[in-house]
Structures are given as structure tokens and as C-alpha cells.
Amino acid sequence: MQPLIDIHLHLDGSLPYSTVKKLMQIHGIPPMTDMQLQSHLSVSNDCHDLNEYLEKFAFPLTLMQTQGDLELIVFDLLKELKQQGLVYVEIRFAPQLHTQNGLTQTEVVQAAIKGRNKFLNWQIKNESTAPLHANFLLCCMRMKNNHQENEETVEVAKKFLNKGVVGIDLAGAETPEFAIHKYKDLFDKARSYHIPYTIHAGEAMGPESMKEALALKTTRIGHGIRCSEDEELVKTIVKDKITLECCATSNLNTKVFDKLDDYPIKKLLSEDVKVTLNSDNMTVSNTNLPFEYQQLEKKTDLTKRDERQLYLNAVRAAFCSEEEKARLRSLI
Numbered sequence: 001m002q003p004l005i006d007i008h009l010h011l012d013g014s015l016p017y018s019t020v021k022k023l024m025q026i027h028g029i030p031p032m033t034d035m036q037l038q039s040h041l042s043v044s045n046d047c048h049d050l051n052e053y054l055e056k057f058a059f060p061l062t063l064m065q066t067q068g069d070l071e072l073i074v075f076d077l078l079k080e081l082k083q084q085g086l087v088y089v090e091i092r093f094a095p096q097l098h099t100q101n102g103l104t105q106t107e108v109v110q111a112a113i114k115g116r117n118k119f120l121n122w123q124i125k126n127e128s129t130a131p132l133h134a135n136f137l138l139c140c141m142r143m144k145n146n147h148q149e150n151e152e153t154v155e156v157a158k159k160f161l162n163k164g165v166v167g168i169d170l171a172g173a174e175t176p177e178f179a180i181h182k183y184k185d186l187f188d189k190a191r192s193y194h195i196p197y198t199i200h201a202g203e204a205m206g207p208e209s210m211k212e213a214l215a216l217k218t219t220r221i222g223h224g225i226r227c228s229e230d231e232e233l234v235k236t237i238v239k240d241k242i243t244l245e246c247c248a249t250s251n252l253n254t255k256v257f258d259k260l261d262d263y264p265i266k267k268l269l270s271e272d273v274k275v276t277l278n279s280d281n282m283t284v285s286n287t288n289l290p291f292e293y294q295q296l297e298k299k300t301d302l303t304k305r306d307e308r309q310l311y312l313n314a315v316r317a318a319f320c321s322e323e324e325k326a327r328l329r330s331l332i
Ligand SMILES: [Zn+2]
Pocket: 008, 010, 171, 200, 222, 280
């Protein structure tokens, strides 16, 4: 199996169905048929845009409000990712979305790390070749009246930096109301703390939002696929070696592209853009990383050589240690 790396995967969008069923039972939620569950968790082909897509996070979030929930979800998800052939993953989530039942952001992160460590111990006992390693990115959110919560997220990231957390992100609805420049102070603070970061941009809002993200000195952009609409921007991204975290199926769901045949990842690779391929939200988008590769091989003639480059780009961009990067490079 070809080793895979995912550096753009949302925890709340990637709950395994079997884990959701376990959690519903734990919390006394009446069982649903698979069809009902699917309509709560995953988008159909007629999803209209990013905002409709984001509605699919409401139900899973109700199942992610205790430390036990979070620990179980992380453990189960990592087991699933390992089966898919992943050797490294950066899982992201917003601690402030898991405090509805009284957890603090610190307790949320502690639970996720505990789930990860439990998985790592399980893995040592069960298998040793090409193990899956995992780190977390903490998302600040584009939402109303949550500046204090976002500031706290940066502080919590500092507290757990290189102890399971390796960076921060800015996620949520891409609308002018939540323009990226309004979050500048958070990323200034992150830089002063030496916390690496990535920013969601260039998905719903296009190249202009990517320029705003670059103005905040980010080295990675979540999605960023719409840079292909702006030649000058592509040149800047190549020159500054900015990594794009591309997620093809998710971009189809949110109608950034009508069909996968038009997905420009191969074109961007040929232009020397540091693109990577990721799954974004496995459950919301009904996908996983092996499926993303298969689809692009079929629809855009992605070759094994391209895939090797995508892998190496992900290693380069990952926020893990140099030692971990050396391990990942040795795997291909
Ligand atoms: Zn994302």
C-alpha cells in the first residue's frame, strides 16, 4: 500500500459512522436508520455551497462535548486512518466548539491528546511497520462575538505546542463579514509564540481571500485551489513556496468546481506550486484519502510520479519535527 499523508482533516467532519452509533447509544439518543443518519452527517450531490455544507457539522458536534466522547472519536478515527494506509495526519478541530457542557478548551485538547496516545499505544502492541503518527491543529473560528475564545485557543495551542499540538488554523464561514484581515492579531500572537499556522482561504471567496491570508504571513493555505483564477497570485505562491492544502471532493460538494475533470491539481503541480491532496471531512463529504487519489487518477490522469510529489510536498509542509519528516521521507 502506498503511504499517505493528510494535513487537512477536520475531526468534527470525519466521525466514523460506527463511532457515531456508539456515541448515540452512550448519550441515550434514539437510534436512526442508516439513511436518516446519512442525512444528518453527509451532504448529498445537490449541496449548494459552503454554508450548506457547514450545516452538517451541527449533529456531530452534539456528540463531541465530553472528554470521553473526544477520546473515543480520536482513537476510532486514527484506527480507521491507519487501515487506509496513512502514515502521518494533522487533525484539526476548534476547542471552543466543544465547551457546551462545561469543558474548558484545555480539557478538550487534553482529551484529544489522550485519544491519540491511546491509539499510539494500541498501535505499538498491534503493528510496527510504517506506523501512523498524528498531531493536532487547533482552529480559531470565523464566528460572531468569539474573539475572546479565539484568543484562548492561541494560548491553549502555546500550552500544548509540540506535545500533541503543532499549529493553529482559521476556519468557518468564508464571508466578507468574517474577512481574514480581522483576525490579524491572533496570527501576530501565534508568530510571537512560534506557533506555526495555516488559514482557510480561496474556497468560497476566491483569490482575494488568499491574498489576505498571505498578508498574515501564512505558509500554508487551507484549500487555496481558486488561486488558479489569478496568474499573478500563482507566481507569488510559487516564489514564496506556499503550500496549498487541496481537498477535491469537498470542493465539489461546495460547488467550487462542477466536475472533478476540471480540478487543477495536476496543472498546479506542473507549475511547481506546492500542492497537497487531503480529505477535509471524510464523513460530511463521503470520502477518504485513498478515494481522493483514485478519483483524481481517473479524472485528471494523476500519475504515481505526481502522487510522490504530493506526498513530498505534504512532508515539507507538515508542522511536525524534522526527525518525523526524515521518517516520512524514508517511507517512499
Ligand atoms: Zn477545511
